[in-house]
Amino acid sequence: MRKLPIYAVALLFCLHLRAQVMPFKNYGIKDGLNDNNVQAVIRDNNGLLWLGTDFGVNWFDGKRFYQPQIKTNIGQFYVNGFYKDRSGTIWILTYFNGIYKYKDGRFTNYLVDTLLKDATINTVSDMMQVSNKKYVVIAHGCAYLFDGQKFSIFDPKNTVLKTNTNNAAQLPDETIVLSTDTGLFLYHFDKGKIKCSGHILNTLQTTQVLTTEKQLWVLTGNGVSSFDDTGNGLFSKTPKTYLPGKKIRNVAADKNGTIWGLIDNGTMWALSDTVFKIKNGEITQYTSRNGLPENIQQIYCDNEGLVWFANRKGVSLLGDEYYDFDAVKFGRTDEPVASLVNDPQNNIWLGTVYGLALKKNNRYFFYRNIGKQVIGYVSWLHKNKNGSVYAGTPIGILNINGASIRKLFNISSTAIGAGSEHQQWYGDINGDIWIDKGNSLRHVNIDHPINEMIMAIHAENKQLWVGYRDRGVVKYRIGRDSLFSIKEYGVKTGYRDFRIRSFAIDKKGNIIWGTRTNGAFVFSIAKDKEIAHLSSQNGLSANWVKDIYCDTDGKLYMATNNGVNIVSGDYKKPSIKQLKINNEAINRETNCIQKTGDVFYIGTNEGLLKWTPGNMHKDTVLPQIYFTHIDIQGQKTFSVAPYTANPGKISLPYDQHAISFEFAGISLKNPDNVRYHYILIGQDNEWGPVTEHNFVAYNLKPGNYTFKVAAENADGLWSRRPAVFHFIIKNPFWLTWWFILLVSLLIIWAAYSAYRYRLSKVLALEFLRNKISTDLHDDIGSTLSSISILSEVAIREKEQKSKRMLGEINERSHQLMEKMDDIVWSISSKNDTVGNLFVRIQQFASTVLEAKDIDYEVRVPEGVKEIKLDMQRRQHIYLILKEAINNLIKYSGCKMACINADYAGGLLNIEIADNGRGFDTKTASSGNGLQNMQKRADAIRGHLLIASAPGSGTRIILSVEIE
Structure with a gap:
């Protein structure tokens, strides 16, 4: 196919100058700020950012706002400003409420006039420490000397000073400078007293004085003046004036000596604020077109090199100026940038959805047509080895030479590859x-x-x-x-x-394929196989990889629909970081990426992003770590002040064992990249893995514990000291030493008592055995001996006498059998109830009483029959009753007998009564039978009562305690 003729220069040619959007990060009510109208900003030695609003103070740790409670004297808590003295103490300057000192977690209020609590004299606008215990305070346009407790007029004798005082500063030689509506007043200490040493620039209204290491900056109605020598000849030289004719409202100096200031464009409500920066004598200005927030009220530069802008919509942060953004528009239409290339003159060509654009000297030139043909979507831009630039479009392949464009080939090319x-x-x-x-x-x-x-x-x-x-x-x-x-x-x-959208060749010769929905695949051309797959599963911010740039250092830069990813290291275990863009106004969807020198250009759906990695400075400030909340079992009885590093030590009861910690590592430069690790000494043997989570909860057993947590910033620097919390969870009372000792003693006592009880039972059993042995020996032995003797005598005697002896032998044998039967019955466990006892008594009584024609009756209630009797009580009761019945038969001469039993109050009561002749219990001798009955009653701790009188019968009552 032959080449086409050259067409005329683009028929549609437009020139646009676009303001660059800077990396401002804005915070407001949507982020947790209590009020959008921020009047003042300062950073304390703990790293916290203090913000003063119309409704009090906010603390900011990079992710969360917290409002400390401060009691006011009157009305609303309007904050005018802050001041940090030489010891790091923060002072709050207020409207109507004087000043507040924050130290050791407490706010202390001081009024200029304690008698006029609602007067404007207590409205403080500025403060400065001039010695260890003295401060200059500007209240309602008047200068005061404050000794830490009370206020006095700064220089009451100087009538010239009776003018509106705006600001105070101190030079390196300790000279005090007061800026007033009639110039600068200079003071110094002479033997502890304030003395005026000069009045200069008395024809100018000076609104602010700022001192840096080698310069003094003075704000007037005619720009800002710089005195370059702060030595003895400070004011003998002519100052250098910047922005003459401009009214400067506020200036601040960053840690590198760069001056930031605010140009007053009209009223305090003016929307078109202008911020300027003076660096090495050069001035750079920023407006809302650069992303600057509106209604700036104060500029503050912190120790990390961050610049903060207090404004009526919150607070804005400008960190490292490592990127700026051009909103590329043709008229009012956005020009989504699909491809990029730099030409031999280092101008940037942009391929957009609608044609071509050239960025030259911060201006954009748009090319929509070639002749009568609309260029349309530019799929690719390419510069070959000879420096020639080509573009692939729907109308053909174009050749770009300088500012002229011609159609080279009439094919709708969507891809190009060099061979x-x-x-x-x-x-x-x-x-x-x-x-x-x-x-x-x-x-x-x-x-x-x-x-x-x-x-x-x-x-x-x-x-x-x-x-x-x-x-x-x-x-x-x-x-x-x-x-x-x-x-x-x-x-x-x-x-x-595997839907391909981009590709690149790395320095090892591998080919990287970017896909629409599955990340990127790395292929080895030499080995002809896939060697790695990069996706959201191993760190990419999105899986739509639109463009890839391979740098000479081996890093991959991937433009995705969710920002730019930087891939380094081993592809199988890659390190993947995302280019952080703070400004929410900049679309995160990126389409292409190209590097020119040390600068990357990134095409988005709304314009061109310029990224300078060399301007990204490491965060060299060690992050400080604090507890923000400690929860113990949901109890409200314990609380820790927010942002406390060492809350001390507490002791908890055993039932408060669920404890959780919330903490914050403060790194305002890159708060989203702060990470943590922690250890619970008493449970863990080593520090846990690094994590992004700032919360951990435990459910613990009793013991001594120490929780430690440290923070790491985005550049790998760790906290100098961890935050530490010591606590003890007490044992429950049943695990305390005194309770264990008491229980041990009780167990020993119980074991000893059980031993004694068992021993008593063993002894009782042994006693019973001995008694049975004695009974057998005495009763049965004597009986058998009698039988033996009678048998021998019967053998020798005559027949009649022998019969009598044999009869006696027979009788004694029956007695022996009866005694043996009594012993066996008393031992048997089958006879362990009162019912069994009375069955035995009734058997005995029926035999002997019926033989004597004595009527009898045995009455035992059914409930009493089931009462248990041990062997000893059973045997003694039986023998007592048996002896009583035998005595009844022998001596009473009765015709009627009655045996009763009942149980009441833990006592078993047994009564044997007859209607016999009775006897006098006082005169009657107690034979062996009565004595034996009494002994047996005593043996079972019973009570035996014998009631009788001549002619009135006899009653024998036995009472035995039964459990």
Whole structure:
């Protein structure tokens, strides 16, 4: 295909100058600030940012705002400003409420006039420490000397000073400078007293004085003046004036000596604020078009190099100026940037959705047409080895030379790839491939053509790698006139989501394919295989990789639909970081990325982002770590002041064992990249892994514990000291030493008592055995001896006498059997109830009483029959009753007997009564029978009562305690 003739320079040519959007980060009510109208900002030695609003003070740790409670004297708590003295104490300057000192977690209020609590005299606008215990305080336009407790007029004798005083400062030689509506007043201490040493610039209204290491800056109605020598000859030289004719409202100096100031463009409610920066004598100005917030009220520069802007919509932060953004518009229409290239003159060409744009000297030139043809979507821009610039568009391949553009080939190319010998390969929207060898364009035949848009082409070692929009990648062998398929990487070979959108070659010769929905794949051309897959699962911020730039240091820069990702290290275990853009007005969707020198240019849907990595300075400030909340079992009885590093030590009861910690590492420069690790000594053996979470909860057993937590900033610096909290969870009372000792003693006592009880039972059993042995020996032994003697005598005697002896032998044998039967019955455990006892008594009584024709009655209630009796009581009761019945038969001469039993009050009561002749209990001798009965009653701790009188019968009552 022949080359087309050159067309005229673009028919549509427009010039636009765009303001660059700077990296401002804005915070307001939506982020937790209590009021958007921020009057003042300062940073304390703990790293916290203090913000003064119309409704009090806010503390900011980079992620969260907290409002400390401060009691006011009258009305609303309006904050005019802050001051940090030499010891790091923060002072709050208020409207109507004087000043507040914050020290050791307490706010202390001081009024200029304690008698006029609602007077404007207590409105303080400025403060400065001039000695260890003295401060200059500006209240309602008047200067006061404050000794830490009370106020006095600064120089009551100087009538010239009776003018509106605006500000105070101190030079390195300790000279005090007061800026007033009639110039500057100079003072010094002489033997502890204030003395005026000069009055200069008395024709000017000076609103602020600022001292730096080598300069004194004075604000007047005619710009800002700089005195470069703060020595003895300070005011003998003519100052250098910046921004003459401008009214400067506020200035501040950063840690590098750069001066920041605010130009007053009208009223205090003016929206078109202008901030200026003076660095090395050069002035840079910022307005709302650069992203500057409106209604700036104060500028504050902290020790991290961050610049804060208090304004009526919150507070704004300007950190490292490492990026700026141009909103690229043609008229009112956004120009989404799809491709980028720098030409030989280092101008930046932008391929947009609607055509081409050239950025030259911070101006944009737009090219929408070639002749009568609309350029349309620019798929790619490319600069070859010779420096020639090409563009792929729907109307053809364009050649860019300076400011002129011509159509080179009439094909709708969507991809370009450089080959050897100055060859260029083109892919088009229909899947066709073309080759340009420098003098002609030729269509290349494909053995198995694919009708799919080509998104990437790379030629190497007589092989052509082609990435298709929805069909993956095909590797071809380059023939003389054709391409022959070698291998396909797509659905058929296991790559189901391999829709190509970009590619790049890294310094090792690997090819990286960016996809629409599956991140990026790294292929080794030499090994002909995939070696890594990068996606959101291992750190990418998004899986739509639109463009890839490979730097000479091996890093990959990926433009995704969710920002730019920087990939370094081993592809299998990559380190992936995201380019942080603070400004919410800048679209996060990026389309392309190109590097020129040390600067990256990034195309977005709304314009061009310029990123200078060299301006990103490391955060060298160690992050401080504090507890923000400690919760113990949800109890309100314990609380820790927010931002406390060492709350001390507490002791908790055993039932308060659920404890949680919330903490904050303060790094205002990169708060989202602060990480933590912690250890609970008493449970953990080593520090835990690094995490982004700032909350941890435990459910603990009793013991001694120490919780420690440290913070790491974005550049790997750790807290100098961890935050520490000591606590003890007490044992429950049943695990305390005194309770364990008491229980141990009780167990010992119980064991000893059990031993004694068992021993008593053993002894009782032994006693019973001895008694049974004695009974057997005494009763049965004597009986058997009698039987033996009578038997021998009977053998020798005559028959009549022998019969009598044998009868006696028989009788004694029956007695022996009866006694043996009594012993066996008393021992048997089957007879352990009162019912069994009375069955035995009734058997005995029936035998002996019926033989004497004595009527009898036995009465035992059913409930009493079930009462248990141990062996000892059972035997003694039985023998007592048996003896009583025998006595009844022998001596009473009765005709009627009654045996009763009942149970009441723990006593078993048994009564044997007869209607016999009775006897006098006082005169009757107590024979062996009565004595034995009494002994047996005593043995079972019973009570035996014998009631009788002559002619009145006899009653024997036995009472025994039964458990």
